[in-house]
Amino acid sequence: MKLPLSIIATGKALPSERLLSSDLDARLGLQTGTVAKKSGIQWRYFASAEQTQSQLAAEALQDACQHHGIDTNSIDLLICASAIPEQVLPNTASAVIQAAGLKNGLAAFDVNASCISFMTALFQAAALLQTKVYRRIAIVSAEIASRGLNWDDAESSFIFGDGAAAVIVEAGDGIAACVAQRLEVHPVGRTFCQIKAGGTQRNPRMGLLETDHYFQMQGKPVFKLASQLLPAFIHNLFSDLPYTFHEVDWVVPHQASHLSMEHLKNRLGLDSQKIIDIYATHGNQVAASMPMALHELYRSGKTQSGQKVLLIGTAAGFAMGGMVLSL
Amino acid sequence: MKLPLSIIATGKALPSERLLSSDLDARLGLQTGTVAKKSGIQWRYFASAEQTQSQLAAEALQDACQHHGIDTNSIDLLICASAIPEQVLPNTASAVIQAAGLKNGLAAFDVNASCISFMTALFQAAALLQTKVYRRIAIVSAEIASRGLNWDDAESSFIFGDGAAAVIVEAGDGIAACVAQRLEVHPVGRTFCQIKAGGTQRNPRMGLLETDHYFQMQGKPVFKLASQLLPAFIHNLFSDLPYTFHEVDWVVPHQASHLSMEHLKNRLGLDSQKIIDIYATHGNQVAASMPMALHELYRSGKTQSGQKVLLIGTAAGFAMGGMVLSL
CATH class of the missing domain: 3.40.47.10 (Thiolase/Chalcone synthase)
Known part of the structure; x- marks a missing residue:
């Protein structure tokens, strides 16, 4: 198999609040270093109550576009590849179009393969580019895991963080694949x-x-x-x-x-x-x-x-x- | 554009409970014919509390396979194309594999474009078949809308019903497209x-x-x-x-x-x-x-x-x- 696939831009967005594992030690009354030792984590990022998944996704998309000089209007398919949606109906893609100011009428849908949604969407993008119906596809994964954490459960509450990342792809010249x-x-x-x-x-x-x-x-x-x-x-x-x-x-x-x-x-x-x-x-x-x-x-x-x-x-x-x- | 796409099987599943609009008239104290006149509906199907979305999806898939003599083990990708999931994590596809007794290790994911998820998945299937990574793809849409109906809202509670349908596709001989x-x-x-x-x-x-x-x-x-x-x-x-x-x-x-x-x-x-x-x-x-x-x-x-x-x-x-x- 050789499916032409060229990554032309990447971007990310992190929420402003940074939670240090050492701060969590203090909050939970644990000896300093306990959370870091158990989790392997120094810090992670948490969204504020005002932030939305679609805003984080939009920021990551904008970072990708700005850094690589890409006009957002040149994107002709948006795939949202998150495990958790912003709300159960409609899909997160429609919220991202709005938050990122993408063009009205853009083709867009959500793909969900939980933590490997991005990779699943990337393969779909490679296949869809071959049809030539879409020439430039943006994939964005945005998560606010902190809103689903149970603080009584150390195993999960010690490790999850929030953030979004975007990748823009084209078929390219056929070398990258x-x-x-x-x-x-x-x-x-x-x-x-x-x-x-x-x-x-x-x-x-x-x-x-x-x-x-x-x-x-x-x-x-x-x-x-x-x-x-x-x-x-x-x-x-x-x-x-x-x-x-x-x-x-x-x-x-x-x-x-x-x-x-x-x-x-x-x-x-x-x-x-x-x-x-x-x-x-x-x-x-x-x-x-x-x-x-x-x-x-x-x-x-x-x-x-x-x-x-x-x-x-x-x-x-x-x-x-x-x-x-x-x- | 001409993407080879052959529909080799279709199937459906309807829950056993049938709600007549005339029964709803009686239940709501309305004149007989009111709900049917407002909604244009004679009857729709509602799942029992014991039924799950993945079971309905499995029944639709089995109907498709049995009617067309297809071995479920010959399916090499399952796309679940529902608007609402069975639970928010993991995706509905993994539940359908289990409910339908599909093979362990099957490739599967969810696609969500709300009410037009099926069509969106069908186009992805056509594109993915071209890669030859998958040769036979099953798409299933299963919904239990009744669990999200607000009975105080006539507009929506009069019209939604439950059910599932499955379609199996291949690239075919290139004529169907x-x-x-x-x-x-x-x-x-x-x-x-x-x-x-x-x-x-x-x-x-x-x-x-x-x-x-x-x-x-x-x-x-x-x-x-x-x-x-x-x-x-x-x-x-x-x-x-x-x-x-x-x-x-x-x-x-x-x-x-x-x-x-x-x-x-x-x-x-x-x-x-x-x-x-x-x-x-x-x-x-x-x-x-x-x-x-x-x-x-x-x-x-x-x-x-x-x-x-x-x-x-x-x-x-x-x-x-x-x-x-x-x-």
């Missing part, structure tokens, strides 16, 4: 990470608890399932490529947890210098983590034409996604 | 139809009212906006085709309302025999309406190779979508 893609959903892990409310199963008519609105996570079973499935998944992702997992130049993982980042280095044996690791200063930003890390790689100026980039992540569902880009 | 597609989002109408809860804006942390869980609709502004925008939209949809809107063989509209169905016949001047109208016996089934109507067309046995089918609909957002298929 998506050369491999894989998406797997294993429902055996469907209840390991969930928010029960927000749909047809938990609501005033069916019964609804306050905790149904909160993110619930069983980190250990997720990690165990991911560890079991990842070797075969990676093998299959690279099966048609003339190089191995270890020969890629950059690895852009979903920033799931301290353990998951360490796993890539220690168990899978990846050179840590290749791994874009923004976890300690951002936390897990749900679907915004991967495009945020990709943005940091691009903005660093370290990428070169011909390099190979691996996007890889696990997600609630339980889902796994991987993509190999040739720059 | 998608020959036109258009999607427009006009956020000026973003608050005309909405459910405010379920996301980051209305929740226990931000404030949440019971009514935030209910579907809120302003039918007149929606209809006015749709009427204004539709002529140009249809003109643009057909601009590259060698035939006009009036020359298609079948029209499969979103079954939005009595008024919207009448509009197609009276204002836009379509021959009513071409229009698949299941509104009076199903109501507005949100995103499931369009694949349900498409299923009824296919199951009728009336379609012939070479015929032209127009899918068209409006949606919360405010969005408009259109697609022309050549069979």
Whole structure:
């Protein structure tokens, strides 16, 4: 497979409030360093009550456009790739068009593959660019995880952060391409990470608890399932490529947890210098983590034409996604 | 544009409870015929408290597979195209894999363009089939609108119904194709139809009212906006085709309302025999309406190779979508 795909711009937005893990120690009456040690996080960003997901998405899009001199009117498809919506109906895409001042009548929709929504949308964008119906596609992932955190649950409340990242793509000259893609959903892990409310199963008519609105996570079973499935998944992702997992130049993982980042280095044996690791200063930003890390790689100026980039992540569902880009 | 696209199977599922508009008259103390006259509906279907969206989706998928002799294991991508999810995290696709007993590790994600999610997913499927990464794609739309109805609001509570429909597609031999597609989002109408809860804006942390869980609709502004925008939209949809809107063989509209169905016949001047109208016996089934109507067309046995089918609909957002298929 070789689907032409050129990343022409990236951008990000972080809310102004920065929560230090050491501040959280003080707030919870813990010994200084406890939260950082447990979570692997120094700080993460939290949205204020006035900020909306669509505003964060708009800021990330504007950052991408301004930094790369792109007229927002030249975008002809917007894909919102967040795990959690701003409201259940209509989709978040319509709110982002409004917040970002994009043109009326723009084609837009939401894609949801929980934490790997960005990668899923990026592959759709590559396929849609081939139809020539759309020539310039913006993908934006925006999350305000802080509004679904249960502060009685250390495991999740210590690690999630807010933010948004945007990526703009075109077919390009055919040299840069998506050369491999894989998406797997294993429902055996469907209840390991969930928010029960927000749909047809938990609501005033069916019964609804306050905790149904909160993110619930069983980190250990997720990690165990991911560890079991990842070797075969990676093998299959690279099966048609003339190089191995270890020969890629950059690895852009979903920033799931301290353990998951360490796993890539220690168990899978990846050179840590290749791994874009923004976890300690951002936390897990749900679907915004991967495009945020990709943005940091691009903005660093370290990428070169011909390099190979691996996007890889696990997600609630339980889902796994991987993509190999040739720059 | 000519994207190979062959519909190889369709299926549907309706919940067992049938609500007659005349029963609703009695329940609300209205003169017999009032609800039917106001809504244009004779009956619609409501899910029981035990039924889930993913079960309905699974039944529709199984109907499609059984009727057409398709092994569910031969499906290699599942797209869930509903407006409302079963729960906010993870996506509905993972629940459908489980409910339908589809294979572990199947590729799957959700697409949300509110009431025109099915059409949006169908176009993505056509584009994804071209990559040859997926060869057989199932799209399923399942809705349990009844759980979000506010019985104090006649306008919406009189018209929405539950149900699910599934469509399975392949690239085929290249004769059957998608020959036109258009999607427009006009956020000026973003608050005309909405459910405010379920996301980051209305929740226990931000404030949440019971009514935030209910579907809120302003039918007149929606209809006015749709009427204004539709002529140009249809003109643009057909601009590259060698035939006009009036020359298609079948029209499969979103079954939005009595008024919207009448509009197609009276204002836009379509021959009513071409229009698949299941509104009076199903109501507005949100995103499931369009694949349900498409299923009824296919199951009728009336379609012939070479015929032209127009899918068209409006949606919360405010969005408009259109697609022309050549069979």
